[in-house]
Amino acid sequence: MGEATGYLGLFTSSFLAATLLPFYSEVLLAGLVKAGFDTLALLLVATAGNTLGAAANWVLGRYCEHYKDRRWFPFKEKSLGHAQRWFNRFGVWSLLLAWLPIGGDALTFVAGLMRVPFGLFFLLTGIGKAARYAVVILAMQPF
Secondary structure: OOHHHHHHHHHHHHHHHHOOOOOOOHHHHHHHHHOOOOHHHHHHHHHHHHHHHHHHHHHHHHHHHHHOOOOOOOOOHHHHHHHHHHHHHHOHHHHHHOOOOOOHHHHHHHHHHOOOOHHHHHHHHHHHHHHHHHHHHHHOOOO
């Protein structure tokens, strides 16, 4: 695999993994670490892709509420209310946990619904996602 192809693949898989689609990027990241790719570049590429994917969720959450009365809208008013109450309880600092495999993607969607300022959202989400990828990279290092 060419170097540019590896980084592009990692960016794409990281982006998709952060959206509401079921996708994982850690296996590719681990493979690229094992193949000898530059770990700092991998960390930056994976973090950028995953954080931008989370930003796509934020945008969906921010603007989708206009369609909540439509029959095709995927969330019921009751479930939206529950998610919003949960977010109010734990606050914006919970965005540091947006990397979690269960609930993390929904958290970024709810942040958009709750109109968390984008700059704050992007900063907190990026920090959490960078920390997660750093742990994966460190776990791949020989002792």
